Amino acid sequence: MPTPGVSEESGEHSPSSAPNHNPHTGVLPLFEVELVDLQALFLELSPRASIRVDTRSGEGDWLHSYKSQPLPQVAPYGPYAVHLADRLDRFRWVCFDLDSKRGDTGPDLSTLLRWLEEAGLTYVVAASGSAGGRHVWVTSAEPLEAVLVASIAKAAALRLPTLDHGLLCNPATGAVRPIGAPHRDGGRSQLQAPLDSRRAAALLSPTGCGNVSDAFVRLALIIDSVPAPATVRPRIVREQQHAQVLDDELGPRLAGTPNTLLDDETFALLTRRPAEDRVSETLASLLDRLALRRWTWPMVEKLLDERRHREGGLLHACTSTRRGTLRIVLPETQAREKLARQWARCVAYAATLPLTEDTLEWTETIADVVALVEDVQAAADAHPERWACKSGPADRAALDLRCLYALRSGTTVLDLDVRRAAIAAAHGRSTMHRAQNRLTLDGWLADRATDGPAGTHELLPVTAAHPGFTPAAQGGTQGTPPPVGERRTTLISRLQERLAAGQADVFAYGRATETHAGGLGHHAGRIYQQLIEHAERPLSLSELCARTGYAPRTAARHLSALRNLMVVTRAVMAVHHECPTCQAAPGARCTTAAGTVVRRRGADQHVARRTLTRERSGTPYYRPRPGSLVAAAKALGCHGVTASRARRYAVEIELYRWWRQEEEWMRAPKKGVRTGVQTHQEQAELVVTTLPALPRRRYPRTADGRGDHAAAKARILRRIATA
Structure with a gap:
């Protein structure tokens, strides 16, 4: 069937009907040619019985919000777009939209046209209406499957920074303004190549384009895409909403x-x-x-x-x-x-x-994770001697960190590398690696490196093999447990507070030397963590020993060092006590059945209350002073140890990531990937521009071509601001 407005011989250009000119130079012909209404052509060849029309605001401005309307007989006055695919999600047109907002479209246009010509495809180039924007229309003689078009679009988008490929990946609503349609900011989409509108009309129609499906497969191979077979049609699966x-x-x-x-x-x-x-x-x-x-x-x-x-x-x-x-x-x-x-x-x-x-409170697994973390923490607290050994603080910090991340992520299988764990727990990377190995041997963690990266472990449920394990009571009606959300929030707050207290520089390891500034050590940090967790009341020496597992002499030594730096203060509870006889609250006077006891010196309290005062006056209690941690670290000369370790590990992480990117680039296929400014063989002038996408940073190399890791580390250090 001949295309309306186009003669049957329009597909064959005779010298008398079309001038011999370069379609890419933008030079207008010297004589008048017969014009064809391309908007009417697009409406007649539309694969659907509807178009998308832009809407206006109350002030009369175009909102760039397109709504579907029935296919009209005459082109609308305002901006509109025609669909690229039919109701069966098969593409009749493949339009490459080069957006000038993403950068200079000149190099990308030249590269795209070279691909199309190598694949043997005909095309029509139009100025989209915006400054520098281009639309490249490629018509197919037979409908194309959405899988093939999407693979071409995704592969091209990796090499053309200015390509907006979303409309080619969405056959349901993908639409483009046709040639001649107005732009919302003024102007219209204008034909650029070929300049003869009759020739352009022939290339836009399925009968005159000459583009078979095999040519699009060749295009996909040229761009290094891997399309699915043309006979396979994707099954549309609508994902169920996770939230209402x-x-x-x-x-x-x-x-x-x-x-x-x-x-x-x-x-x-x-x-x-x-x-x-x-x-x-x-x-x-x-x-x-x-x-x-x-x-x-x-x-x-x-x-x-x-x-x-x-x-x-x-x-x-x-x-x-x-x-x-x-x-x-x-x-x-x-x-x-x-x-x-x-x-x-x-x-x-x-x-x-x-x-x-x-x-996470709406998920089904978070309740199990919260219950598991509660059991793990209860079992760990029930046996404090396990964490009082030489490696105990690092082991407990690694366990608490896994519990915290499990509560945050809602899963017990966690991917945590040793450097991130070291920064979060204020330990060395080797220390955290050995701590994870010890927890694995003791049955707290299970190695899951086969299911993920090297640092993947699973937090195991508490069993009878764990010290301090007590089976949970089944049933009972003594009380209603709090909601999962409240329990989770309480646990997260408790673990964050404990880990933050252990990150203070004053608790760094080692003794001060010429090259190392030592702190009080993480065993003193465990004492301080217990004081912070129970900041609402002071703790005695016996309570600290019961909660930390240290001997009284060891705990007293750490408390003495903390008191010398004013990190911990001693509080003697000899002023206000509850009365064992009349149950008077601390600070209230004792009473009898007849009324208030006469207020006389030495006789305004019951004997049991005075005895309790004498007993407690000889028992020291301790309170934390969080505001003195920085001053104490500066006094010891270890202020900034944690920040220095974090900076060193950040450099190592960035160095490793950079090298992995270099390895991926070395293994990636290089066919179709070209560097430098790309120009078309018939382009009249060279356009040099700076695109918004940053180029790949080449990894430093030695003279023999090997990776120079020392030079790469020096470059990373120069980019990181020093304090």
Whole structure:
């Protein structure tokens, strides 16, 4: 069937009907050619009976929010887009959208056209309407499966930084503005190559393009893609939502109690101005995080009241681009409408994501994890002598760290490398490695390196083989246990407080030498941890010995060193005591059946209360002083030991990551990957530009081509700011 507006001979260009010119130079022909209405052609060849039309705000501005409408007879006045695939998710057009917001589209356009010509595909190039944007239309003579098109798009996106490949991976809603359609910022999509509209119309129609499916397979192979067989059609599986989406007077939101406390990363996304090429990504990431924290629309809308939020993470919702990188501030009404649309979209997306730490109370496994951690901590506390040996503090810190991460992640199988564990527990990496081995031998952990990286271990449930194991009572109606969420929060707070107390520089190992500043050691840190955990009341020497497993002489020696540095103070409880006779509260006077005891010196308390006062006056009690830890570390000369260790391990982690990236690059296939500025063989001029994507950092090499790890470490050290 001949294409409307195009003659049957249009596919064969005669010298009299088409000028002999270079389609990539942009030089206009010297004589007038017959024009074809390409918008009418797109509407007639549309694979669906509907198009997507942009909507307007109350002020008359285009919102860049496309809605589906029936296929019209005449092209709409405003911006609109035609679908690329039909109802069976088979593509009739493959349109490569090169967005100028991601960088200079010139080199990517030249590379893409070279690929298409190597594959034997015909194409039509159009200026999208935005400054520098390009649309490359490739028509298929027969419908293409979505798997093949998606594989081509993903492989091309890895090599073309300016390619927006999302529309080619979404056959349901993927649509592009046709040639001639207006742009929301003014201007229209204009034909660039070929300049003859009749020739372009022939290349846009299935009967005149000459692009068979095998040519698209060759294109996938040229780009180093691995497509699925053309006969395989993917099965569409709709993922079940993990969270319930509510839409009431509070707007679209996820079911649950809002968590208004923001972590450092989310707060940075909200308050810092994003990079110009990541404005929309920053807003999407921020709204996804807020949705997972169960925020409501009024809470999100209130963020617009502060300027630092509007110029930070909400910049995309408060501005619009006009012809390039110039940003125009939107009126308040349009900004709220735009933010509301983005919020509804992000809430729907967040409902499909796996549950995070803030929503672990809705999972089925978190109750088992909390119960296991409670049993492990109870068994560890029941046998304090196990942690009073030379390696005890490191073993207990490693066990507490695993318990903390299990509560946070909701799983007992954890991947924790020794350097991260050393930084969190304020021990050396070799010390933490040996501690994990000892815990594995004792039955607290199980090595799961076969299921993951080398540092993968599983926190084992408490059995009768563990010291201090007591079977849990079954049944009973003496009380209702607290909810899992409260128990989990209490355990996390307790473990965080204990680990933070042990991270103080004053508890560093070793004695002071010329090259090493020693601290009090981690055994003194265990004494201090118990005082911090029971900061609501002072502890006696006997209580500390019972909780830590140390002998009285050892505990007294550590307490003496802590008192000399004013980290711990002695509190003699000889002023206020409860009365064993009349049960008077501390600070209250004793009473009798007849009334209050006469207030006379030495006779205003019962004999039992005075006896208790004399007994306790000879028993010293100890309280912690958290504010003196830094001063004590400076007095010992060990201030900054933990930060120095963290900096050293950070350099080692970055060095290892850099080398692994170098190994992956060395093993990766190099076909289709080219460096430098890419130009088309017929391109008239060379365009040199700096793309927003950072190039690969080459690993330093020696003269014989081997990796120079010392030079790489020196480069990393130069990039890290010193205190």
